[in-house]
Structure formats: C-alpha cells, structure tokens
Amino acid sequence: MKRAITGLLAAMITTASPLAASAAEKAVSIVLVHGAFVDASGWQAVHDILSAKGYEVLAVQNPTVTLKGDVEATRQVIARAKKPVVLVGHSYGGAVITEAGNLPKVQSLVYLAAYAPQAGESVFDIATAPTPGEDKAPLLPPSDNFLLCDSEKFPTSFAADVDPKTARFMADAQVPWGLGAVQTKITAPAWKDKPTYFMVTTKDHMIPPSQQRANAARAKAKVVEIDSSHAVMLSHPQEVADFIAGVAAQTN
Numbered sequence: 001m002k003r004a005i006t007g008l009l010a011a012m013i014t015t016a017s018p019l020a021a022s023a024a025e026k027a028v029s030i031v032l033v034h035g036a037f038v039d040a041s042g043w044q045a046v047h048d049i050l051s052a053k054g055y056e057v058l059a060v061q062n063p064t065v066t067l068k069g070d071v072e073a074t075r076q077v078i079a080r081a082k083k084p085v086v087l088v089g090h091s092y093g094g095a096v097i098t099e100a101g102n103l104p105k106v107q108s109l110v111y112l113a114a115y116a117p118q119a120g121e122s123v124f125d126i127a128t129a130p131t132p133g134e135d136k137a138p139l140l141p142p143s144d145n146f147l148l149c150d151s152e153k154f155p156t157s158f159a160a161d162v163d164p165k166t167a168r169f170m171a172d173a174q175v176p177w178g179l180g181a182v183q184t185k186i187t188a189p190a191w192k193d194k195p196t197y198f199m200v201t202t203k204d205h206m207i208p209p210s211q212q213r214a215n216a217a218r219a220k221a222k223v224v225e226i227d228s229s230h231a232v233m234l235s236h237p238q239e240v241a242d243f244i245a246g247v248a249a250q251t252n
Contacts, residue, residue: 028107028248029056029081033074033100035091035114036064036177037149037158038170042090045237046244053245056082062096066180074100081105086248087190089114090233091207092181094215095123101190107251109194110244113201113230116215117186124183126211134208146176157205159231166234191219197247198223199232199240206230 030050032043040059050057060077062070074096078085084107089097094114101109115123127136138153149158154171162170198216202209202225209225216223226232226239233240 027083028086028251029058029083030086030088030244030248031074031077031081032057032059033070033087033089033093033096034060034062035089035093036147036181037154037174039175042231042234046233046241049237049241050245053241055245055248060093060096062093063178064092064175064181065178067095067099067184068180070096070181071100075103078103078105084251086110086244086251088112088244091115091230092123092177095181095186098186098189098191101194102188106190106194108247109191109196110247111196111198111216111219111221112240112243113199113204113207113212113228113232114215115207115211116189116191116196116198116219116221118189118218119187120185122183122185123181125185126215127182127207129211131208131210134210135205136208137206142179145179147179147182148174148176158229159234160203160205160229161235162229162231167231170231189219191221195247195251196221197243199243200225201228201230201232203227204230 034040040061043059047057058077060074085105086108087097087101087106088110090112091114094111094116115126138150138157140148151171155167159167196219198221200212228236
C-alpha cells in the first residue's frame with residue numbers, strides 16, 4: 001500500500017516544476033480538522049512534519065457537540081489562515097469539511113479515513129448503512145444526547161496500530177460526540193466544486209473501508225489506500241503528511 005501512496009505523490013509532484021512546488025509550499029496554508037472522540041492534539045506529529053516543510057499549519061479544536069458549531073469553529077480557523085487553504089478532515093471531520101469547505105479561500109479538500117456525506121445525508125445515515133462482513137464502530141447507547149465508544153474495544157477498533165499506552169489513554173480520554181453532530185444533514189457538499197483527495201484506511205474498524213471507497217467515488221476524489229487503523233494520523237504521520245503535502249504542491 002505504501003507503494004500506491006508513493007506513486008500518487010510522485011504523479012502529483014511531477015505535474016509541477018521544482019520552482020512551482022516551492023511556490024506552492026509558500027502560498028498554501030493547511031487546516032486540520034479532527035473527528036469524534038478525540039481532539040486536535042492527535043495532529044501534532046503531522047503538524048510538525050508539515051510545519052518543517054514550510055507550511056502554515058492550523059488545527060481546529062472542534063467541540064463535536066453540533067455540526068453547526070464545528071463548521072463555525074472550522075470557518076473561524078480558515079479565516080485566520082494567511083493563505084489559500086488545503087482543508088483536511090479525519091473521520092467525522094470529513095463531514096465538517098464537507099459543509100465548511102465552500103468558502104472561496106478553500107482550494108482543495110483532503111479526507112482521511114473520513115465521512116464525505118452528500119446533500120441531505122448525515123453521518124448517522126452513512127454509519128448505519130449495512131456493510132456485510134465489515135466491523136463498525138463499537139458505540140455505546142446514547143446518554144444525555146451524546147455518544148461514546150466502548151472503552152474496552154476502543155484501542156483495537158480506533159487505534160490498533162498505535163502505541164498501546166497511547167491507545168488506552170485515548171480510550172479513557174474520549175470526548176463525547178453529540179447527536180447534533182451525528183444526525184445533522186449536509187446542505188451543500190463542498191466536494192462537488194473543489195478538488196478532492198481521499199486516503200482510505202484498509203484496516204479500519206470504525207468506518208468500513210467499503211464506505212470510505214464509496215464516499216470517495218461519488219466525490220470523484222483521487223484515492224490512495226494505506227494499511228492502517230482508523231487513527232492513521234497517529235500511526236502513519238509521515239505518510240499522511242506526505243499525502244497532504246502532495247495535494248498542497250499542486251494547489252494554486
């Protein structure tokens with residue numbers, strides 16, 4: 001799978017001269033949007049790699065209470081960015097960038113192990129669709145209009161290839177996910193009008209790979225696949241950073 005990533009990145013980079021790639025690095029900001037049950041600290045390794053390459057990198061702290069609130073938080077960070085934006089969403093963060101990415105400042109969308117709903121569709125609609133033979137997120141029943149993952153199953157479902165101590169901490173430090181975020185339907189998907197890229201995680205036990213592929217296909221996204229758990233930004237930060245940088249290098 002790493003070979004597939006390398007091939008796509010090579011294709012991206014060879015579409016522009018070295019001078020053009022360098023200009024793109026200086027002219028593009030990257031905004032990172034986390035998903036459910038975690039916070040923006042999970043982006044630290046990816047942030048550091050991209051920052052070292054010369055990008056302005058900003059991370060959104062989503063409350064994950066309502067989709068509207070998360071979209072507004074993301075739009076505020078986009079407004080702070082100094083340059084045109086490559087907008088990146090992981091997991092539920094894909095739904096956020098789908099709704100927030102219509103701003104003219106956003107040049108491209110990057111989905112990592114993510115939901116990319118269409119108009120009139122919610123994360124709930126995708127997550128509850130049948131996917132025979134594939135695991136789904138081990139969610140507990142809603143409590144006070146919030147969801148959590150089963151903490152005993154979280155490490156193997158969300159972060160099986162992450163350091164076990166880190167995965168255990170993530171399970172114990174979960175951020176509750178509001179039903180107002182899960183059940184709200186998308187109104188105008190940005191992927192209809194923006195160049196879109198998708199990294200499918202083939203060992204994902206939170207969002208089935210078949211759903212990721214289907215979401216990517218209808219968004220007409222350029223796709224790479226990687227042998228990773230759902231927590232790809234933690235287990236494969238270099239590959240994720242290279243994928244995002246490849247998109248940024250061909251973004252005007």
